[in-house]
Amino acid sequence: MGARTLRHTLALLAAATLTVTTVSGCGSADAVEASSAGNELAGAKFVIGSKDFTENIMLGQITVQLLKAHGAEVVDKTNLGGTAPNRKALESGSIDMYWDYSGTGWIEHLKNATPIQDSAEQFKATAAADLEKNKIQWIGPTPLNNTYALAIRSEKAKELGVKTISDVVELSKSKPEEVTLCIETEFSTRDDGLPGLSKAYGMTIPKDRISLLDTGVVYTETDKGQTCNFGEVFTTDGRIAALDLTVLQDDKHFFPSYNAAVTLRQETYQKHPALEKVLQPVIDKLDDATMQKLNARVDVDGEEPGKVSADWLDKSGFLGSGS
Structure with missing residues (x-):
């Protein structure tokens, strides 16, 4: 219980820190040298958006830093809001790209x-349509x-x-x-x-038994078990393990697959064909385990999303010579 209490405390502190550090969405992009990894995008200018939760902010930051390293001029509009504002901004041309999910x-x-x-078929059908x-x-x-997914603190899952x-x-019928x-x-x-x-x-x-909360607060309140026993979670979130939450099986397979991808207007894609060459190697590296670790560095350890993204790109060799 001592270790669990410590994890809980760290997560609460990180959540408070995150409220401050992710307001702008900006991070270590300024530290990335233009054309450090190539000049395929020299002369191009892109406005990058993102949704307002940790993983999507970091994916946006990865894109900001990566495109800059390949010679592009980049405007950082990450942490723009939820799905609807980003999609509207993309369609209207206010931003040039953001990360979305197949589901x-x-x-x-x-x-x-x-x-x-x-x-694979879900993504193929989504992209084509x-x-x-x-x-x-x-x-x-x-x-x-x-x-x-729905999650519950592990000791309560066993009790119920x-x-x-x-x-x-x-359970909703019996208790x-x-x-x-x-x-x-x-x-x-x-x-x-x-x-x-x-x-x-x-x-x-x-x-009266449903509470609408900010994403980070959902995790901490689910862990406390006072406001709610069950919470909506994202399966790649590092707080699931840190708070010892149990993810419930979606036994009727309701939730679709949510594989991430960069979305952009067709005209932008056609104008800058090098984008896929630059982005795809990074996309291929982003699996569940990698994303859980990156998310945990922000949501559990309290690090800044831009720094975490830059560190990962650098250590993975995506920022050019010397990386």
Whole structure:
């Protein structure tokens, strides 16, 4: 229990730190020398956005630093907001690219009700349909699959005997007072979030037992077990292990695969064909284990996203000679 309490304290401190450090979204991009890794993008200028949670901010920072290292002029607009603001900014031309996820593209942007279970086919179908319908190009996918899940602190999972989401449904019938849920606002409205999950599992949770919180607070409140027993989590989040949370099995396979990719307008892709050559080697390296470690450095250890991203690029040899 002592070690767990320490992890909990560190996570709480990191969450407080993150509130300050990620407001701007900027990081160590200024430390990256232009053309240090090549000049394939010399003369090009890109505005890079990102969503407002740790992993997506870091993916945005990776892109900012990588493109700059290949000669591009880059404007950092990371930490722009949720999915909708980024997609709108991309379509309007306010930003040139941001990282999105195949499941989000398939359900949210393309308005499909049923995910494709095979992750490779899910990405292929999403990329093809978005290009055809909306002229949005997807460069990817990453091996990482940052899907949604429900989690509970491990000792409470054992006490209640829950291992799957179906177990939560049964618990809501036998002990409804135990089924309290912490989620972020976006999850509360998305078709691939709580509305769709509730429909797929036949689960009804009264509104007074659902708390809408910021992403980081969901983890700490789920760990405390006072506001809620169950929390919405991202499976590549480093706080799951740090807080000793148990992820419940999605036994009806409701959640789609969420492999990450860089999304950009087709005209930008065609104008700068070197983008795929520069981005794909980095994309190929981003698996679940790598992303969990990077996320933990921010959300558990309290490091700054830009620094973590720059360190990883440098150690992986993506910033040119001397890396």
